[in-house]
Amino acid sequence: MADNEEGEENVPRGNEWEVVSLTASAYAAAPGPKEVETKENSTDDSYEPEVAETSRALFMSGHFVFPPSEHENLPIEPLEPDDSIEHVGKDVVPESGVDEGGRSRTKGEEDWTLKGLNVHDEFPGLQFFDKKHGTEFEEGTTLQGLDLIDKDQSLYSAAAFSSFHSEEALGGSTTYGEDSIVSELVEASEQGIVFPADIPQSPKTLPDAKYDGSNLPCEAWWKRRAVSLYTHAKDANAFWSIFVAAAVMGLVIIGQHWQQERWQALQLKWQLSINNEKTGRVLGSISRLKDVIVGGHRRYSFWNASLNAKLMAREESSPVTRRTTRSYSTSNNGVESTKPTEFYKPTLLDLGFRQQPLSFEDLLSNFPGRRAQILELLRLLGPLNSPMFPILVYGGPSTGKTSVTLQVFRHLNRPFVYSSCVTCYSPRILFESILNQLLFHRKNSGNSYSSSKRCEKPSDFVNYLREALESVIENLKGNVGKSSSKSSEQPNGTMIYLVFDNLERVRKWDKSSTILPFLFNLSDILKMPEVGIIFISNTSPDTFYSNMGYMEPITLYFPDYTEDDLRQIFMANQSNRKLYSSFLDVVLRPFCRVTRRVDELSAAFSLLFKMYSEPLSDKEAALNEEMKRRLFSQLQPRIAPVLNETFQVPSQPLLKAKSIQEAMKKCSSKMPGIHEDHDKMDFHMSTSAKYLLISAFLASKNPATLDASLFDSFGGSDGRKRKRKASEKSREQKEMAEQELLMKGPGTFPLERLLAIFQCITSLAEDPFDEEGSHDLTIEGGSSGLMSDVLLQLSSLCNANFIIKGGSCPLEGSTRYRTAVSEELALKVARSLKFPLSKYLYRR
């Protein structure tokens, strides 16, 4: 039945379907149905570790190699849809699950047959739904998914869900029912395809297995719920079963909706990844990005999930807080005992955050607009003691990557080793800093500030690191044993995480070509499931990847803040909220167009807010509209300069500011732009240096061919003649050339040209600056008097960055120079010499 439909439905999709059928079994291997099994076998404890083992083995191989049994099943499966579920059951739990799977199957059939074929067809749907929830639940925090199922079905099944979906779902159950299987299958298979190509996307089996294995307090609870659901389903009458079916149907449809976008993106990626690996990668990152967004959306829509998560987090954190408050106090004691004479001896404690763990709400509320990222990061880190893939956290600067990561660790209270590649500016420092932290070594005058190990080569590092990690993990494990008695003060779990911040800096290191692949490969090299690696970078992952054959880490994107997020961020910790919010009304919009970096904005805002609130005598006074308008009109002219300026010097507080204000007032009252202070040079330069600077400026700005006509009395007329002749076309060409000149920036010039222009200028500017005595001196000394020190002057101009000395040109063999002087400064210098610079400047 499904077969036919498949044929009909998927003609346009062509070859994709082949893949689908091929990987349907892979899908089957996915943990989805297994959960149903676990529910069914919730009483059977002995079976769980086996599941964990098999799936883990599958997963740890790194690829999804299909077990032979699955391949055998392949041709059968599409033919016998009724049996597929059984097969699924078998595939997943080949050893022990068969009988029970079969049993459950028959039971299920018995139940569903009452509702007719349609409903029977829905059954895979239900399973799929469960599976979906499995994924859902894996993507979120561990418990919430299953919890959710319980809730949905046991609590809300009657009221909430029916109201939500019954209208369409009941009607749709017949029409939708048939092709829903197909589409679900397609989707499922799509997901199956994705597995090998995009492993990081869905590390399903592992967390799942871990979940089963972990001894979380709520396990029994949800199991009970699951059982009750099952019995509900079993014992229900016809109405109930239809109702449940409808609910399930609705959920399936929702599921489709969720998956729709993702599905398309993935499909695109799949196609492309066949054709072109590179574009595929680019698209992959795009789809990854989309994935994050979709995921976020999904989670938002599923309010229950987060609600539950919160609940759980609270449940989880309450004993933790109790535990760590004690640890905090003890660590405080430790601090007090550290006198400068006796050196601080770090312990395991120092691998944790050493502060009271944040509650989940606090974590979320501390980072407005980062909810999705926090949840995603929590999901990627997985529950306690679960291995993880390397993660790459990336996003623009000042989007909260580092803070979120650190605070998440604080929330989880797990041990981690942080190293920033800014502070650790070379591989050696990086390695040694990591090792020092792992070996509980602190540099102090006692050990003459040396590292614990001298380590420069990556190979040494791996050896040392492994040793250190093993001992630390051993230590942690010992603590876990103890922690059952709740006496431990250590961070949770036996996982240790290595955090590499500012990874983009590594690219600039000398040995970046070897270090980067090494870092990305570190988890593979170490092969220690207890080590999690997190990279944090300002730049997108594509800037790191080369064809070095390492596994790409899972990426987590931190997008720029939206305007609302920024408002929330800036409103936090404001004493006068009303005033500040009215201030933000004025300021935030224009600034958001320029930058969304929190650090930049906060610098600009702190200054502007001072200006804004300045006219207010009583800061606490109620703000009325009129006042707001007045403040706005006062602030308005000052926004633009701050917007344009990246670097401001407040200088000696207030005194200068007032004078600047006065100057501004003067400026606005007079013609803008004419400013007396601008005429003055604000630093001292000797006269010959000034002339040299001007000649360098001319040499850079003017084309070399013009020199003769500018400095020669005969040249001028020639130029005019040529100008007259200029035709339309030549003018165009000229414009093009100008454009080019503009784009190229200041030109370079050889030393000879500079000296020639200098000579011309100094001879032209007959001593308007010299006074009595100097006159006869210059005559006496001749131009050589000025010349003798020119090279010295040139070198000091180079030192002051006014003239840039380029490398020697290989063709010409001589050094070329270039000025980096702005026209303003050049004009200023010229004015101080009373030199008519604009006369000599070539324009248009």
Add this chain to the structure above:
Amino acid sequence: MASPGNDAPTTPSIDDAVTDNNLQPFFVLQKGSLRKSERNLSGAVKTRRKIDLSSASPKASEDVEDEREEENMKLRMEAFEIVWSKVESTIKDVLRDINTSVFSEIQNWVHESFNTIKSLGTPDFPEATQSFPIARDASSKKLFTGLVFTKNMEFVDDLLTFEELGKHLKSQGCHVANLSSLDFTTKNGIGGCLRSLLRQFLMSTLDAADMSILASWYGEQNYANPVVVVIDDIERCSGFVLSDFILMLSEWVVKIPVILIMGVATTLDTMRKILPSNALQHLCPYEFTLGIPAERMDAIVKAVLLKPCSGFTIGQKVAVFMRNYFVSQDGTLTSFIRALKIACSLHFYMEPLSVILRECVLEEDNWELGIEKNGLSPELMLKYAFDLPSCQSGEMMEQTSESLAQAFSELKRLQNEWRAVVLCLHEAGKGEKVRLLDLYCEASDPESYNKRKAELDKDPDLPPSGPILIKGHAISEAVRLVRDLSTAQLGKLISIWESLTTGTEVYHRVFALKLLLKMEDGKSSKKDFTVTPKRHTSRIKLNTGKDSKLMSDKAVTVLECMYRDCMQPIECMPFHEIFCFRDVDKLRLALIGDPRRRIQVDLLEFQKLLRCSCCLTGSKALLPTMHDTSIMYNLAQEHGDLINLHDWYQSFKSVVLCPNSSKKKSRQSLLPKKRKEINESGNQSEADLQHYEMKQAQLSLVPQRSSQFAPLMGVMELQITGLIRMPTKRRPDFAQRVAFGL
């Protein structure tokens, strides 16, 4: 004659030639090393040798005379040491005083910003040494940065300033590290500057410099004091390294309260140019400004030349030269001080009686001329003193030590008066752009004094203003400024004058002026009290304005009178040669040198240097005994910018070889014949030939003179000295003349 075997003896002879002749080019081309050697006395020794030659008075070698001369010289050098150390310490004090206000301002700011950082919370030791940042809020990553604008493009002057700043802050309990731009080179990278930072803080060298080391070091220092990092010269730092450094510091700023102080030579724009915006982001800048160099120059001139300091002064021409050198050439105080030192050493070298200055320094105010103390024989000294031209031109005095002492004290009195007036003028024109050095140059001009004196002699009732003051000059500018002052400002100015002129003859005039002002003041205030409220206020203003006008006119008159009567430049006094250095040319030679011109002159007039007997004929004709390069250069003078190589070579050949002789003959056989023909006067000799060889050896590195090779070597030498440029591809047969100056 010219065989390769001659090489060995030639080398020392070249050296001798170089050192003995002390060619100016060598002196100048090693300017950098000279600067260093000038600091110690060896510089003075060097100059002495040079002057020895240029003064070139081949004395009769009397042993006794020599010995005495030597002893005398030793005494003078000692005196120089004393005088110069006094001047130097004065300069140092002046510079320090100028900076004190800025320094204390910086220090306050450092402590303020340290408290700001501390208010964010002090981390405990494990927290401070942990690897991850303590995140508080966006502003907690800000680095407090003091930008010290040095207001001078040249940075040499301020090296000392920043050193002093470091010392000052250290004395206030900060941890200070002075980094220079050499620590921020791309070659050493960020590791280099961290290493030197740690070296200065920890006093130990570490191969792996790391911020965590600094953090734990700071933790051991109990977090009590700010950490200040002074970076000399931002302009020369590599932007990449500096921005890395800033980023790194900003990550640690809560854990280590680092405060940066950076010297900016030019403008704020350089910061924007050098540093990327993400580094600028982390700076929280404050601005400080050091005094502009012209102000410092004024202070130095005031302390050294216008306040009684050492007794040593410079003449007008020297002052003008030094001023011009400062304004238009170099622009650094360092070079000004260097010039002053050179002048001082030259003075002590040349002036036998300069020993007297030593007493002047040692017993500052009340020095009396004590001939016996100076270790000179009194007769000799008197002879010297009364032989001085300044003494001879004036009326004849009795040649006794008493009259000499009297003359000295008179000179001192006049000098003090002159100084007082100059200072008064400077005080008047201080706010505006009247520079003390300009005033000094003008005031010490003997010509204008003589002119004034002549006019005054002609017409003693001449009004002080008028032709005496030349418009547009510093003095008239200062006088004009006095005219515009209000009464209150005038009162202030006069009280300053009073303090400046105490102890001089001008004082009574100033005092009179002051009394007048007081009287006027009392009158006007009385008037103000008696004024009925009905009277128009504008009228009062007008009135008082008139009063102040009247007063300032009086002040101007006094000033002009002072200028006319009391400003006798030192160069117009007898015996001024003992105290005043006047030889500009020597100073210029020592300071600038002008090597290229010198080379050309020497090549054209080599006879003066070599003083060989063969070429001393004084004729302009080219002789074959002349040096090859010299011949080549002389011939090149006949060409234009482009020199045809073939022609050049031909003319060289025609000069060197006898026109009649065939080219194929060897040089060896040719020479005697040629000489015979050329030296028609017949006084040729073997010695002449020898002399020729020696000369070749002295000047050229290649003793051999073959007809093919010699011109080539000459051309090469000319090219090395930068006088011609080699043929280009476009014109293979032409060499180009590159001649500046001559």
